[in-house]
Amino acid sequence: MRLSRYYIPTLKEDPAEAEVISHKLLMRAGMIRKLTSGIYAYLPLGHKAVNKVAAILREEMNRAGAIEIFMPSVQPGDLWKETGRWDFYGKELLRFKDRHGRDYCLGPTHEEIITDLVRGEVRSYKQLPLNLYQIQTKFRDEIRPRFGLMRGREFLMKDAYSFDKDEAGAEESYRGMYQAYTAAFERLGLKFRAVQADSGAIGGDFSHEFMVLADTGEDTIAVCEDRECGYAANLEKAAVAFVGGDLGTGAECPAAEEVATPGTHTVEELCAFLKIEPSTLVKTLLFVADGEPVAALVRGDRELNEVKLRNLLGANEIEMADEKRVREWTGAPVGFAGPVGLKVERIFADSELELDQGWTTGANKGDAHLLNVHLGRDSKVEKFADLRVIEESDSCPKCGARIGFTKGIEVGHVFKLGTKYSKAMDAKYLDENGKEQLMIMGCYGIGVSRIVAAAIEQNNDENGAIFPPSIAPFEAAIISLGGKDEAVVNKADELYEELCAGGLDVIYDDRNERPGVKFNDADLIGYPMQLVLGGKGLKNGIIEAKDRRSGERVELPLDGFSEAFAAWRKGVWQGWGLEG
């Protein structure tokens, strides 16, 4: 492509609306433009990068035996009512009515549609397993879209759905997708990790998230420092190594005693007042879980993991109790809740609290706390369970080594759905014995547009983006410094034709611009390879080749250029851990 006839509107300055680096660079490199909050137009370069990602995903999905289809983004409300998600999905689901007043929504995901499609066609075990996927625009009316392509409302997603006749088959499908994802992310040239994850609103039995590692990522991942072990999990999923014990009867524990603690609403204030450590007291947190009051206890220096509590309760939604409810249940202002005499039936405690007795807790009374509380003797805890957020330096739940934290961007998610949707929508087949069985499903998503943003978040420097060659909108740029020097222009033209003929996706900067402008644009956009041809180089029979990532420059001979270039190109790809 000749740049003089192409469309890459680069910006010299960061747009005011962009905060994170990928958003700034995508805008500045002329790859995207915002239409409205969380909704972007893809300019030629952005579209090209997205397509390169999509092509790799398509290849890996096909290789794994999945079959591409394309489903509508406008979906009838009836199907969502059938699974109950019309009511449960929340405001993220953009709903509207057609001229007849019928309910519709813009698809945030396609379980309902695919299940409807398959139940109408698939009748026999002979047709299973089946794995269908699409690459398609999704719409989620996010509460707060931000960070450009990282969290848009409209975005491109690859979503696959597997249908199997039994659990074993479903697990095999799941493994197949897991492997396909691993292969795809490797080809994309991204540093990533597959981590255990909570299955969230879509539901299901177990799931993994694929995280692109970047310091600017929104998610925190707990990773075992023992590489052999390989345990990695999303913070909200990461199990804490079991530390429970025998609570005993409390016979040796002195009787609970009330002390006045005026004005101590927080753990810090209380500890300062009583001159004790946060690890010796119990925090009592009050929630409303699907409308029902629940209390959760964790040690004073720990943080409650709401996802673990929600899963323990099997609840759909949990939220912190408001001040009014806290007063009602404790008879005290916020900050003095405790398990003893609490007007909440269901009390759950973190396993760790089973290890010790004689805790300091709130007294359910203004300006007072209790000392020497024994959770078995003085209160009725329904269950001790893993409820707290894992901390850095905690033990790995799998091998006991240290846990470290790292940041990541979620770009893929694999779920085993089980029969959640097939049951709700009656997707059945006849087995070998002519008996009706529910299909076992799995679903597998990859944020295609988000990958482009994540690639930049992971790879950039002060001059701009640095694209892995497999994703880059163009693999290489020829920068001609010819100006009016016809010899240089002719040679650059010739090289361009040659590279194109060789099948290389190359952009040729033939603009009548000063060298600095061309260099800066090329660095900003982040083509992995730059080929610079100037008057001096031509005279000496060489062209300068720059590896954008390492910054290394080498001189390639013009005589025998193809071979020299091919060898150098291979080296650049290898620098990314990739094979051209």
Place this chain on the structure above:
RNA sequence: CGGGAUGUGGCUCAGUCUGGUAGAGCGCUGCGUUCGGGACGCAGAGACCGGAGGUUCAAAUCCUCUCAUCCCGACCA
């Protein structure tokens, strides 16, 4: 939805407090010079100052309402 901020040529911003003829830099057009890391000179085009209402002789500026965007908290590819 709560909390904070911002809306002024295509872009980044000044001007608003203290009302009085709309500015700068970049970009864009033309001509000339320049040409290996965002050149320079000259000449130009381009803005109902987010919108509506109000106060005033006079509003980008003060008041009221509204819309949009961005940032911090609960969701997710």
